[in-house]
Amino acid sequence: MRLADFILANIEPILQAWEKFARSLAPGAEMEVLALRDDAEAILRASARDMHTAQTVSQQADKSKGHGGAGGAASDRLDNPSSVHGVERVDAGFSLAQVVSEYRALRASVLGRWRESAPDPDVKDLGDITRFNEAIDQSLAMAVASYMDRVDRSREMFLAILGHDLRNPLNSISMSAQLASMQTETDPESREALSQIVSSVKAMSGLISDLIDFATTRLGTGMPLVMSSVDLEVLSSEVLDELKAAHPNRTFRFETGGDLKCPCDGARMRQVISNLLGNALEHGSKEDDIELSLASEGQDINLKVRNQGSPIAPDLLPTIFDPMVRNTSEEAQLRRRHGSVGLGLYIAHEIVNAHGGTIDVTSSVESGTLFTVRFPRHPCKH
Secondary structure (H helix, E strand, O other): OOHHHHHHHOHHHHHHHHHHHHHHOHHHOOOOHHHHHOOHHHHHHHHHHHHHOOOOHHHHHHHHOOOOOOOHHHHHHHHHHHHHHHHHHHHHOOOHHHHHHHHHHHHHHHHHHHHHHOOOOOOOHHHHHHHHHHHHHHHHHHHHHHHHHHHHHHHHHHHHHHHHHHHHHHHHHHHHHHHHHHOOOOOHHHHHHHHHHHHHHHHHHHHHHHHHHHHHHHOOOOOOOOOEEEEHHHHHHHHHHHHHHHOOOOOEEEEEEOOOEEEEOHHHHHHHHHHHHHHHHHHOOOOOOEEEEEEEEOOEEEEEEEEOOOOOOOOOHHHOOOOOOOOOOHHHHHHOOOOOOOOHHHHHHHHHHHOOOEEEEEEEOOOEEEEEEEEEOOOOOO
16 A cells, blocks of 8 residues: 555554654643644645645755645645644643654654555655655644744743833832932931842843843844934943943043944944943953043944953953853952843844944953944944
8 A cells, every 4th residue: 555545544543653652742641632633633634645746856855945845735734734733832831852753753653554564565665755754844844943933932922021021110119219219318228228229120120131132132033223313422421421420430531533423223322332331340450441432434433442451361252242151260250240141242242233333352461452343334224
């Protein structure tokens, strides 16, 4: 019996084997039969129909790349239940590896049963096995794609909820603390405690923003930008004023040159400047100035931040903008500010990259540590 006909004639025992294997996986232990079988019957019947459908060499090549291939209703009937299966397995708590193992077990079960039913091989068997493998691979590719799409959308929803549900109470705490501090002017200890609350809330809010930005970029969507005309000299001055107020014992030098008005995402550029200056404050010498310079050069704008102090170790320079890469020296750990998870340079890199620019770093005992940002003056297309 040809393999496609064998599948259609033995649907029930094949489904029982699928169900048994799915139940052996942790999420399937307490699931009902219908949920365990999921869209397996539709996948098997569509695979058999696909095997009965003639295909060209180009269609076969498309299948090998996970793009379907047979075309028409036969291919659609295979793709649709496969996509649904991937989504339902996410909702049921199956891992991606477990979904792949289901297909591996299905393939082995079908071919094993068919071989036992026809011990004498036929010349046509090789072609049938090839077509069956193509159909299963196509189904698996669709299931994996829909699985990952569902996971990505769930992550995006989680980030939206995280941003909303954590930031709102933090804002309320901050506002309440500021209001209370205005009413306790005669009690220095209360004012100090409330000031600490406001400071901690600000640190937590920054931490949440960093984690959301990190997760968003790791989803492959890139750093979202809202473009407008921005005066970078004014923006930088505002960031410096905030840092001077927070660090009155540190000295900053600010130099500018040329027309520094350009189209960019002002809020994101504020992050870049703040993160680079924050890094300089954290790791630079407390006795030396921190330098910020901005210059318009032709079609580009250059932004530089320099600090003196212990240089970045040469082995860290190639990965300094990678996420979760941290300077683990004792000195660096002592200087690390509270509310930081080491994502500042990574986020700065992603923002600059989204603007079509570059960011580089050099570091030595003689010249100090210098971060150089270059980005075009034209708007980025998104």
